[in-house]
Amino acid sequence: MVIAMLTPITNSGIDFEIDTENPEAALALIELCKRLLNFVCTFKRINIPDEDDISNRTCHRILISLNYAIEDIKTTKNRDYLKEIRQLSRKESQFQYLFDVLATAKTLAIPDIGVLRGTSTGSCVYGEVSLHQMRSFVRELRIGAKDVFMDLGSGYGQLCCLVSAYAGVEKSIGIEILKNLHDAGVKHKNEFERLMKYFGKEHKEIELIHGDMTDFEDKIKTEPTVIFVNNYKFDPMLTHKLKKIFMGCEDGTRIISPIPLVTADEYSKFHHWKAESLVPMTYSRKLKIVPENVSWCHNKPCEFTLTTINRNRAPFSR
Numbered sequence: 469m470v471i472a473m474l475t476p477i478t479n480s481g482i483d484f485e486i487d488t489e490n491p492e493a494a495l496a497l498i499e500l501c502k503r504l505l506n507f508v509c510t511f512k513r514i515n516i517p518d519e520d521d522i523s524n525r526t527c528h529r530i531l532i533s534l535n536y537a538i539e540d541i542k543t544t545k546n547r548d549y550l551k552e553i554r555q556l557s558r559k560e561s562q563f564q565y566l567f568d569v570l571a572t573a574k575t576l577a578i579p580d581i582g583v584l585r586g587t588s589t590g591s592c593v594y595g596e597v598s599l600h601q602m603r604s605f606v607r608e609l610r611i612g613a614k615d616v617f618m619d620l621g622s623g624y625g626q627l628c629c630l631v632s633a634y635a636g637v638e639k640s641i642g643i644e645i646l647k648n649l650h651d652a653g654v655k656h657k658n659e660f661e662r663l664m665k666y667f668g669k670e671h672k673e674i675e676l677i678h679g680d681m682t683d684f685e686d687k688i689k690t691e692p693t694v695i696f697v698n699n700y701k702f703d704p705m706l707t708h709k710l711k712k713i714f715m716g717c718e719d720g721t722r723i724i725s726p727i728p729l730v731t732a733d734e735y736s737k738f739h740h741w742k743a744e745s746l747v748p749m750t751y752s753r754k755l756k757i758v759p760e761n762v763s764w765c766h767n768k769p770c771e772f773t774l775t776t777i778n779r780n781r782a783p784f785s786r
């Protein structure tokens with residue numbers, strides 16, 4: 469292990485440790501150069517090698533050049549540099565920069581993305597919702613500082629990290645049943661947090677839990693104000709248990725899911741609703757969607773429904 473330090477580009481940031489002998493670290497350094505430190509490389513004409521050409525020596529050489537260049541543009545207060553730093557603090561550029569930070573954290577933490585797909589079947593089949601789609605939810609639902617976000621079946625936790633930093637929620641919680649995905653999530657979260665510190669950026673607590681979501685009934689009922697559940701492949705038993713749990717959530721809790729928790733048909737038969745049902749205590753609507761919003765379906769975007777818990781809802785309204 470050969471640890472080297474990358475100098476922070478902002479005054480509030482701290483050094484970023486890189487093991488120059490670790491092939492993933494070298495790839496992540498290339499990603500950083502291409503995405504977040506591109507302005508430094510362009511200005512100082514630092515050649516970024518292709519992924520295939522990277523070796524320990526080139527990794528070390530780039531680090532030295534970068535550190536020298538960063539110190540230089542910081543002390544000379546280069547115009548492009550100041551512009552870039554201003555951009556970092558603008559809400560609108562936040563998303564692109566978070567997107568790049570998350571991509572770099574993924575390269576560092578999950579070198580083999582086959583780990584994510586694995587051989588799981590049934591409810592545990594892996595698939596991802598795009599970060600662009602999650603940004604759209606955050607904007608449309610005005611998710612913010614007063615909210616607690618929970619992702620049920622959080623995979624490697626990228627949505628929790630994004631919502632935490634982009635929406636500035638009080639807390640982000642992910643629950644994932646598969647150990648390999650949870651472990652990848654913890655590594656990813658650590659790399660995400662290291663990169664955020666490097667850029668001098670803050671976010672609130674992110675809690676990633678390993679376990680079966682149905683064992684966390686009290687937590688689901690009392691903590692989140694916004695729940696995301698990618699139930700696209702959930703089996704009927706899991707769906708049934710979850711709906712029962714959601715029936716105990718507080719009024720105002722908002723639940724986003726690709727498969728509606730209550731169908732239009734169930735709402736229309738409101739008179740016949742069973743005693744144990746979400747029908748009389750929720751209303752639902754479709755959410756705005758963006759192109760290519762999920763990893764499992766490329767020809768058309770997947771729909772998403774918002775179900776809001778409201779025990780005072782007017783009868784017969786949807």
Ligand SMILES: C[S@@+](CC[C@H](N)C(=O)[O-])C[C@H]1O[C@@H](n2cnc3c(N)ncnc32)[C@H](O)[C@@H]1O
Nearest residue numbers: 591592595596597621622623644645680681698
């Ligand atoms: C389709 S993936 C969603 C990943 C991520 N939330 C996203 O949408 O990008 C569904 C995840 O739910 C997890 N899962 C399935 N059943 C679960 C359970 N009972 N408790 C916790 N996680 C579960 C799976 O292992 C899988 O990682």
